[in-house]
Amino acid sequence: MGDSAICINPKDERFTHLKGKKAIVPLCDRVIPIIEDTYVDMEFGTGCLKVTPAHDINDKALGEKHNLEIIDIFNEDASLNSFGLHYQGKDRFVVRKEISKELEEKGFLIKTEQHINKVGTSERTKAVIEPRLSDQWFLKMEDLAKPALDAVLKTNEVKLFPKKFENTYRHWMENIRDWNISRQLWWGQQIPAFYFGDGHEDFVVAETMEEALELAKFKSGKADLTSADLRQDADVLDTWFSSWLWPISVFGGILEPENEEIQYYYPTNDLVTGPDILFFWVARMIVSGYEYRDERPFENVYFTGLVRDKQRRKMSKSLGNSPDALKLIEDYGADGVRVGLLLSAAAGNDLMFDESLCQQGKNFANKIWNGFRLVKGWEIEDLPQPEASKLGIEWYTAKFNATLLEIEDHFSKYRISDALMSIYKLVWDDYSSWLLEIIKPAYQKPIDKTTFNAVINLFEQNLKLLHPFMPFLTEEVWQHITERTPEEALMVSQWPKTVTVNEDILTGFNFAADIVAGVRTIRKEKNIPMKEALSLSVLNTEKASKEWDTVIRKLTNVDTIDYVDVAVDGALTFRVKSNEYFIPMEGAIDIEAEKIKIAEELKYTKGFLMSVQKKLSNERFVNNAPEQVIAIERKKLADAEAKIETLEKSLASLG
RNA sequence: GGGCUCUUAGCUCAGUUGGUUCAGAGCACCUGCCUUACAAGCAGGGGGUCGAAGGUUCGAAUCCUUCAGGGCCCA
Numbered sequence: 054m055g056d057s058a059i060c061i062n063p064k065d066e067r068f069t070h071l072k073g074k075k076a077i078v079p080l081c082d083r084v085i086p087i088i089e090d091t092y093v094d095m096e097f098g099t100g101c102l103k104v105t106p107a108h109d110i111n112d113k114a115l116g117e118k119h120n121l122e123i124i125d126i127f128n129e130d131a132s133l134n135s136f137g138l139h140y141q142g143k144d145r146f147v148v149r150k151e152i153s154k155e156l157e158e159k160g161f162l163i164k165t166e167q168h169i170n171k172v173g174t175s176e177r178t179k180a181v182i183e184p185r186l187s188d189q190w191f192l193k194m195e196d197l198a199k200p201a202l203d204a205v206l207k208t209n210e211v212k213l214f215p216k217k218f219e220n221t222y223r224h225w226m227e228n229i230r231d232w233n234i235s236r237q238l239w240w241g242q243q244i245p246a247f248y249f250g251d252g253h254e255d256f257v258v259a260e261t262m263e264e265a266l267e268l269a270k271f272k273s274g275k276a277d278l279t280s281a282d283l284r285q286d287a288d289v290l291d292t293w294f295s296s297w298l299w300p301i302s303v304f305g306g307i308l309e310p311e312n313e314e315i316q317y318y319y320p321t322n323d324l325v326t327g328p329d330i331l332f333f334w335v336a337r338m339i340v341s342g343y344e345y346r347d348e349r350p351f352e353n354v355y356f357t358g359l360v361r362d363k364q365r366r367k368m369s370k371s372l373g374n375s376p377d378a379l380k381l382i383e384d385y386g387a388d389g390v391r392v393g394l395l396l397s398a399a400a401g402n403d404l405m406f407d408e409s410l411c412q413q414g415k416n417f418a419n420k421i422w423n424g425f426r427l428v429k430g431w432e433i434e435d436l437p438q439p440e441a442s443k444l445g446i447e448w449y450t451a452k453f454n455a456t457l458l459e460i461e462d463h464f465s466k467y468r469i470s471d472a473l474m475s476i477y478k479l480v481w482d483d484y485s486s487w488l489l490e491i492i493k494p495a496y497q498k499p500i501d502k503t504t505f506n507a508v509i510n511l512f513e514q515n516l517k518l519l520h521p522f523m524p525f526l527t528e529e530v531w532q533h534i535t536e537r538t539p540e541e542a543l544m545v546s547q548w549p550k551t552v553t554v555n556e557d558i559l560t561g562f563n564f565a566a567d568i569v570a571g572v573r574t575i576r577k578e579k580n581i582p583m584k585e586a587l588s589l590s591v592l593n594t595e596k597a598s599k600e601w602d603t604v605i606r607k608l609t610n611v612d613t614i615d616y617v618d619v620a621v622d623g624a625l626t627f628r629v630k631s632n633e634y635f636i637p638m639e640g641a642i643d644i645e646a647e648k649i650k651i652a653e654e655l656k657y658t659k660g661f662l663m664s665v666q667k668k669l670s671n672e673r674f675v676n677n678a679p680e681q682v683i684a685i686e687r688k689k690l691a692d693a694e695a696k697i698e699t700l701e702k703s704l705a706s707l708g
Numbered sequence: 709g710g711g712c713u714c715u716u717a718g719c720u721c722a723g724u725u726g727g728u729u730c731a732g733a734g735c736a737c738c739u740g741c742c743u744u745a746c747a748a749g750c751a752g753g754g755g756g757u758c759g760a761a762g763g764u765u766c767g768a769a770u771c772c773u774u775c776a777g778g779g780c781c782c783a
Contacts, residue, residue, distance in 0.1 A: 228710095331781085397720065405719095468722095485746085584743075673767095677765090
């Protein structure tokens with residue numbers, strides 16, 4: 054009944070004879086054209102498509118192209134209207150059955166076939182949706198969008214993090230369509246349009262009924278209109294049509310554009326939201342900001358990822374796959390859950406939720422607490438500060454400052470998970486595994502006051518870095534360190550300031566750490582318990598500073614470090630750069646095994662040397678690469694050559 | 709269909725302007741330790757030709773092209 058043409062594919066030879074002809078719609082006896090369009094799939098069904106522009110989106114497009122009549126056969130409740138003829142007033146599903154019966158009775162029905170096709174349904178009610186033409190209000194977007202487009206892509210007044218969303222933003226804004234702002238819902242803000250007649254243009258737009266009446270009298274020319282003659286549009290505004298004002302309206306800036314709050318707070322700094330509403334909300338807020346205040350609404354937009362389950366499904370109520378947040382907090386602690394999720398939540402990337410992430414967060418919290426317990430348990434005395442402790446403190450201070458620079462850099466780029474990972478490693482590896490082991494007094498021995506005060510201070514600095522990520526634990530520990538007034542709470546303390554980093558001490562420590570690892574590896578390989586003290590001899594080709602020896606001895610349980618001029622016989626060996634280290638052992642050393650080990654190291658280093666040499670002998674590399682890169686390669690070359698010399702010597706000394 | 713995006717260790721993922729923070733992290737795995745803060749731990753270790761094929765470059769996980777396979781959005 055709503056059909057206004059039959060469409061065939063012009064290439065379809067079966068229907069060549071029908072071109073340019075007309076057809077009669079059964080039951081209503083309407084004459085409709087037979088049109089041709091390649092849109093029709095010849096393989097599907099009969100190859101003849103009936104076109105219903107009023108009730109199908111594709112048919113609507115086809116109808117516009119071929120200038121077809123649009124016949125709306127439905128009432129608003131999906132019962133048939135007068136175009137439904139004798140079915141008028143009946144429900145669509147009832148009519149569907151009755152029509153097929155009538156067609157059959159009158160001999161119009163030739164064949165019935167089953168087809169599977171996609172039918173849109175309401176998400177809430179599951180009702181089958183019938184497309185139907187209606188009048189809607191639109192907001193003209195093109196001019197509005199221009200400043201918002203420039204703000205993100207040209208002037209950078211508004212920055213998106215991560216940057217990749219700028220491409221998506223551009224595509225949307227450059228192809229922007231007018232915004233349909235009317236919704237057929239019973240809740241929301243009613244559209245302030247008032248109709249005074251049946252004509253398409255018989256309306257006025259006004260803030261109040263009184264104003265509308267005045268306007269309507271003027272527009273209609275009827276001075277005797279009353280408010281009873283006016284009918285406000287029943288549609289309400291799209292929910293985003295109020296949301297796009299959010300940055301302004303939270304400060305009352307729409308009704309009172311000059312008020313103190315909005316003058317002070319607008320524009321804000323950061324908006325944190327999900328990438329799925331980049332268009333709906335973020336882009337439109339930027340548009341409204343420039344439109345109503347001539348200024349960006351915010352400076353930065355940080356897009357979080359979506360939390361998904363292990364099967365990559367979105368968390369949803371219907372799937373019931375959302376974790377119970379309170380249960381998680383109970384199991385892993387609020388800070389543990391937070392850290393676990395943040396560690397793997399890079400901006401704009403989805404996060405596969407897994408409880409093991411929270412477990413990691415909880416373990417970290419536990420680590421911090423235990424570190425605090427250790428320090429808090431020490432007895433303090435007025436003792437001279439051991440050399441190792443002094444060095445350890447100096448080194449960690451440098452390390453802390455270096456990491457702080459790193460963290461500031463991450464924060465400045467909104468790389469939140471990277472910032473957290475830097476802190477995680479600083480606290481777990483550098484502070485707990487290295488520093489605390491360096492300064493730890495012997496069992497049941499007191500610690501000197503200088504070191505204690507220094508380590509407490511450093512621990513407090515750690516807590517400051519941790520606080521944004523673990524607010525509860527850190528504040529708790531902070532209050533345990535000493536009595537604090539509310540003004541001295543961690544929450545309101547000063548964030549550490551960046552200072553110049555002592556790079557030399559970091560380099561020196563790294564060398565020492567390599568030596569420590571070397572000794573530990575030997576202990577491990579030869580099953581030498583930590584309790585058994587060792588002695589270490591060094592062939593100091595590198596002329597490495599001896600100042601770290603106290604630290605090395607403490608961390609490896611080495612009694613003495615001897616500096617020797619010739620290789621030590623009957624010893625286990627390892628090398629750091631071109632330095633060779635010897636651990637003399639009672640009993641037989643497996644010389645063959647040592648030789649194999651050294652030969653392997655030699656082979657690897659020679660291969661490495663070759664690759665560096667090749668690079669440096671390439672003229673184009675030397676001519677084109679930056680000075681700094683070449684210098685690095687030269688250093689690699691020198692280091693490798695020195696190491697090879699050492700290895701060859703020790704191989705020779707083993708016979 | 710259009711646009712965007714992703715593919716890196718067994719798993720989940722970082723990797724910023726091409727070059728020493730470049731092949732990484734956590735988990736998992738293997739080995740040894742109940743060492744005196746922490747076994748929810750410590751110390752070692754194995755594991756990836758960075759989706760495939762081309763190209764640009766002195767140099768590519770990184771830039772370009774094509775292909776394959778995922779994901780997101782489409783008012």
